[in-house]
Amino acid sequence: MAKFLAAVDVGTGSARAGIFDSSGRMLARAERPITLRMARADHAEQDSADIWRACGGATRAALEASGVAPGDVAGISFDATCSIVVRDASGAPVGVSLDGPERWDTIVWLDHRAQAEAAECTASGHRVIDYVGGVMSPEMAIPKLMWLKRRLPAAWSRAGMIFDLTDFLTWKATGSFERSQCTLTSKWTYLAHEPVGWRHDFLAAMGLDDLMARAALPEVARPIGDDLGPLTVEAAAELGLTTATRVASGLIDAHAGALGVLGHLAGGGPEVERHMALIAGTSSCVMAFSHAPRMTSSTWGPYLGVALPDLWMNEGGQSVSGALLDHICKIWGGGADPTPALHGRVCARIAELRESEGRDLAGRLHVVPDFHGNRSPLADPSALGVISGLSMDASFDGLCRLYWRTSVAVALGLRHILERMNESGYVIDTLNIAGGHTRNPVLMELYADVTGCRVMVPSAPDAVLLGTAMAAAVGAGVHPDLVAAGRAMHQGGALRSPNPDAAARFERDWRVFRAMHRHRAEIDAILAER
Incomplete structure (x- = not known):
């Protein structure tokens, strides 16, 4: 029986594919770029056909590099950003842009065009809002779909299927309209813990009484790893696989990372509540798990079964983290391209400067990092960043x-x-980190020293792909369920403890950080005076 697995991870800027064996060892990995269109402030769009082509190119390249025969790949699954894809009833793209061609059919997760609609959802006071931390984010599906129906009614009238990006990819792979419990619960206000998941009264109150039909949504979501069927002939050709490969219900990219780093704790005891998954790249998602729901203001959730089976999850995050460091490089360097090489040079020079100045390096420079709003714990998409302490130094x-x-x-x-x-x-004292930040020595040191938590860096070269491979293993029957897959495919990691000598410096920074939040609020209050 074939025991190899394919996993595809679609991020903001690229699609990545990995080939794994049943023990979780990655044999090969490949990546292909994806185009991002940002024609105006707060609008971000992609072309789903471009995304699917990138998935195919990455999968074929990874398969070739692995040396595994296509017929030996038992299962495949997909993870992706929580972007929204709109197609008509025939499957043709429906444009979501105010001024672009039809091919821009995808509203990207970081798009904030629907801030007014998100506020309207929050103001409804409906109990679904209790399961998004009390405040609806414009990064979620419902406000974006409200915006689409109101601002582009012709596009809405043409819509015949609307997907979260992960579910679009499984549709392309199988033709199945089934949707993942992960995507619908985390982003579409589906309540997986209730016998009837959809709250149709809420959808109607938001003007989306026709959403189920326009989006071709099922009444019941499918758990992560459920077998959705085999690859179609067309999808198999695009991905370089065969129609014997089974397709598993997928998950959101950050949730895949959480499964990849914490899957071995699934089905376990209270220890899971001491661990947090930090999936950090362009943005950062933090995920905490519990055996009972924990209502936590201004963090998303609690959600049931959206990463680890039968566990509740609360999700917080930073809308920009890696992207903020890219932005700093761009604005300081007059538009310098923030390549990995540039980040490496900067990190190496920081290490040299700290040899003489220590942690007090630029000690009067302070930043509030909300350059793209504050996802949590303030749940304020309109929040702005702050830099205090600049000089004339442009070197x-x-x-x-x-x-x-x-x-x-x-x-x-x-x-x-x-x-x-x-x-x-929660009693979180250990961060389990996956994503691009694991390659940034400055951030990895600071995550331990600033938070006071232990930091576990996974041995798996790509924990997000590993989590998706776990889902693929379940769909293909290689492992019986996610608990078994999480334990069998876990790759371990290295533990980093916080430096106690750093605590005093960063405690002072923490006090400044909170003071800057208060001062920003005071300024906003003055500006709001009439």
């Missing part, structure tokens, strides 16, 4: 100093979320 060392202090601010923002979650009953 490369000046960039390095600001980069260091912005990294401190990102870690302080994580501490802010952690404190809110622990106030609700």
